[in-house]
Amino acid sequence: MRIGMLIFSIGIVLLSLSMININIPVNHTVLITKPYSMSVPNVAKGYIILINNDSNVSLTVRVIHNGVNIYKIPKVLKLTSGNWEFSIFSESYTQKVRQTVNETVHLPCGNVTQEKIVTNLKEINTTRPIYPAMIKIEITQMNLVNNKNSIEIMGIAMIILGLSIYILEKKNIIFF
Secondary structure, X not given: OOHHHHHHHHXXXXXXXXXXXXXXXXXXXXXXXXXXXXXXXXXXXXXEEEEOOOOOOXXXXXXXXXXXXXXEOOXXXXXXXXXXXXXXXXXXXXXXXXXXXXXXXXXXXXXXXXXXXXEEEEEEEEXXXXXXXXXXXXXXXXXXXXOHHHHHHHHHHHHHHHHHHHHHHHOOOOOO
16 A cells, blocks of 8 residues: 555545635524524634614614623624524613693683693613514634635655655565
8 A cells, every 4th residue: 555645635525625604694593582502613703793684673782702792783894703692681761651740820710720642752761671682693614624824734745754764665675
């Protein structure tokens, strides 16, 4: 068996693996009301989009990844490796509130008190979420190997080593 050709072939395979990546985008959308966690490998590249739902509610989302961050959505984050946890931190919305107000009207015949209904908008902030937030995870690229440069260097070295052993085997200098 020719060991030189075997080492040469393994070198070509390693070089090919270091140059190939998957470029088909993968989308995943999640509606969250409770904490949602996921783990991202370090061969994935992409981004995360935090989206408000279609209501008039403004949400803030707590993201735990390399520390705790709170974002008012909509927000786009770069996808990096590690553990991610998302939860709704607070929500705020406006609500119409009707109040009955007693108003005194000065007339020539005397003062008259009348009731008047006034509509106001009230901003309501709560930490108990009712409405869901949407998280869109988009992976744009996946590498097949973790450390691309070292695999590439190792492949080139094995190609050179395999060719040199093959040449020495051909000239009957080394026997395997």
